[in-house]
Amino acid sequence: MLTYDSLADEPPLLKFYIFLGLIAYTWWLLSIALSVRPSWLHRFVGLPSIYGLHGVLGLLAVGAAYLHRDYSYSPSRLARTMGDWSFYGTLVVLCFSAFFMSGWFVDRSRFLLTVKGLLETVFRHQLSVWIHRLNLVIVAMIWLHAHLLVRVNQYFAFMALFDLYTVMTLGIYVWKKWIAPDTFLMGTVTSNDARGAATRRVSVGLDSKAATLRPGDFFFLSFEGSSSVSREWHPFSVTDDDRKTLTFTIRQHGNFTRRLDDVEVGTRVRLEGPFGRFESIIQGREREAPLVFVGMGAGVAPLLSLAAAHHTTRRIHLLWAVRSPEDAYYRDVLEEYQATSGNRLKVTISVGRFRREDIVSTLSTEAIAKGAFFIVGPNPAVLANQRLLRRIGVSARRIHQERLTM
Structure with a gap:
C-alpha cells in the first residue's frame, strides 16, 4: 500500500x-x-x-x-x-x-x-x-x-x-x-483394536522417536498404504507418553473414521506434528494449583497422557463421560494411575454427560474457584461444558479446550 x-x-x-x-x-x-x-x-x-x-x-x-x-x-x-x-x-x-x-x-x-x-x-x-x-x-x-x-x-x-x-x-x-x-514422521500400524461400541485404539510404531512430543499433544495422520481410507490428513490425540510407539484413541463418527476397521497392521502412516498447548499451560501454573480434566468419550485420550505425566506430582481430578459402561475402556489404566498417585489423582466416570449438579457435588470448592479446566470432546459437547462451567463461576481464562474435529 x-x-x-x-x-x-x-x-x-x-x-x-x-x-x-x-x-x-x-x-x-x-x-x-x-x-x-x-x-x-x-x-x-x-x-x-x-x-x-x-x-x-x-x-x-x-x-x-x-x-x-x-x-x-x-x-x-x-x-x-x-x-x-x-x-x-x-x-x-x-x-x-x-x-x-x-x-x-x-x-x-x-x-x-x-x-x-x-x-x-x-x-x-x-x-x-x-x-x-x-x-x-x-x-x-x-x-x-x-x-x-x-x-x-x-x-x-x-x-x-x-x-x-x-x-x-x-x-x-x-x-x-x-x-x-520427507520432513514428516513416518511409522507403521502395529495394532488396530476395537474399544467400546464405536471407538478404535490404533498404535503406530515410529521409524524414529517423536523427540518434541509432549503430554496432551496430537498429530495429523495420513494412512499412506491403505486402500480403505483416503490419504487426507486427519487430527488424532496421543493417548500415552511413549515417544516410540504412539497410541491413538479414535471415535468412529465420520465417513473417514468409520473405515478405520479396515486399516491393517503393517500399513504405513505419515504423521505431521506434534501440535498442542495443554502441557505448556500446565507448566505455567503453580505446582499445587488443582487441575480438572473433562473428557467426553474418546476425548479422554490427550487427558490420559497428561494424567500419565502428572499424576504423581500434581492434584488432578479427571471427569470422564461415556455413553455406556462398556465404553469406559481405560478404567483399569486410570485405576493404576490412581494407585500410584499418592491420592493426588481422583477419577469420576459418568454414563452420560455431567450435569451442573454433578459438577458442583463432585469437584471441591477450591477446584471450582482456582482450578485450571481442560475440556476435550466433540464440538457441541465442549461448547456445552464451557457454558456450564462459566455458570458455576469458572472464569474463561481458566478454561482450555480442544475439540475432536478441526
Missing part, C-alpha cells in the same frame, strides 16, 4: 478502494500461509487459534473485496470479469467451508448439525478439502486481474512486491503440501 501510494497519482477516494482490494488480497495470502500449520507458531497460540484466524481473515477479506468491487472501476472487460469471478467464487467457497469445515454454525444448532450429516453423504470430507482448495485458483484469478489493470501494472516496484508476496505464499504452500513430505 505504501509503495502504491508513493507511485500512483490516482484520486484519493479511488486509491482508498484500491487499498481495500490490496488488503483483501494480502489477507487471503496470509490465510493460505496459515493453512500449512506453521510449527513455529502453533506452540505460541495453538492450532485452533491459527485456524480461527485463517477463517476470520477469509471472512473479512470478502467484505473488503465487496467494497473494492462495487466502488472502483476498470476499463478492461477481462480484468472486470476476473475480478467478478474471483469475488463470487470466494463467496461460494467461504459459505461452503463455514458450513462443512468449521463449527461456527453447525456446533451451535442441532438442526444444522443434522442437515450437515445428511449432506455429507455427498460432500464428504475429501471433497470438501478440494473445494476449499479452490481458493488457490481464486488467488490466481485475482493475480491476473491485477496484472490487467493499467493503473497498477505500470508501476514496476509495486508489481514486483505484488508478485513476490504471491510467489512466496504459493511456494510455501506447494512446498509444505507436496514437495517436502
Whole structure:
C-alpha cells in the first residue's frame, strides 16, 4: 500500500478502494500461509487459534473485496470479469467451508448439525478439502486481474512486491503440501483394536522417536498404504507418553473414521506434528494449583497422557463421560494411575454427560474457584461444558479446550 501510494497519482477516494482490494488480497495470502500449520507458531497460540484466524481473515477479506468491487472501476472487460469471478467464487467457497469445515454454525444448532450429516453423504470430507482448495485458483484469478489493470501494472516496484508476496505464499504452500513430505514422521500400524461400541485404539510404531512430543499433544495422520481410507490428513490425540510407539484413541463418527476397521497392521502412516498447548499451560501454573480434566468419550485420550505425566506430582481430578459402561475402556489404566498417585489423582466416570449438579457435588470448592479446566470432546459437547462451567463461576481464562474435529 505504501509503495502504491508513493507511485500512483490516482484520486484519493479511488486509491482508498484500491487499498481495500490490496488488503483483501494480502489477507487471503496470509490465510493460505496459515493453512500449512506453521510449527513455529502453533506452540505460541495453538492450532485452533491459527485456524480461527485463517477463517476470520477469509471472512473479512470478502467484505473488503465487496467494497473494492462495487466502488472502483476498470476499463478492461477481462480484468472486470476476473475480478467478478474471483469475488463470487470466494463467496461460494467461504459459505461452503463455514458450513462443512468449521463449527461456527453447525456446533451451535442441532438442526444444522443434522442437515450437515445428511449432506455429507455427498460432500464428504475429501471433497470438501478440494473445494476449499479452490481458493488457490481464486488467488490466481485475482493475480491476473491485477496484472490487467493499467493503473497498477505500470508501476514496476509495486508489481514486483505484488508478485513476490504471491510467489512466496504459493511456494510455501506447494512446498509444505507436496514437495517436502520427507520432513514428516513416518511409522507403521502395529495394532488396530476395537474399544467400546464405536471407538478404535490404533498404535503406530515410529521409524524414529517423536523427540518434541509432549503430554496432551496430537498429530495429523495420513494412512499412506491403505486402500480403505483416503490419504487426507486427519487430527488424532496421543493417548500415552511413549515417544516410540504412539497410541491413538479414535471415535468412529465420520465417513473417514468409520473405515478405520479396515486399516491393517503393517500399513504405513505419515504423521505431521506434534501440535498442542495443554502441557505448556500446565507448566505455567503453580505446582499445587488443582487441575480438572473433562473428557467426553474418546476425548479422554490427550487427558490420559497428561494424567500419565502428572499424576504423581500434581492434584488432578479427571471427569470422564461415556455413553455406556462398556465404553469406559481405560478404567483399569486410570485405576493404576490412581494407585500410584499418592491420592493426588481422583477419577469420576459418568454414563452420560455431567450435569451442573454433578459438577458442583463432585469437584471441591477450591477446584471450582482456582482450578485450571481442560475440556476435550466433540464440538457441541465442549461448547456445552464451557457454558456450564462459566455458570458455576469458572472464569474463561481458566478454561482450555480442544475439540475432536478441526
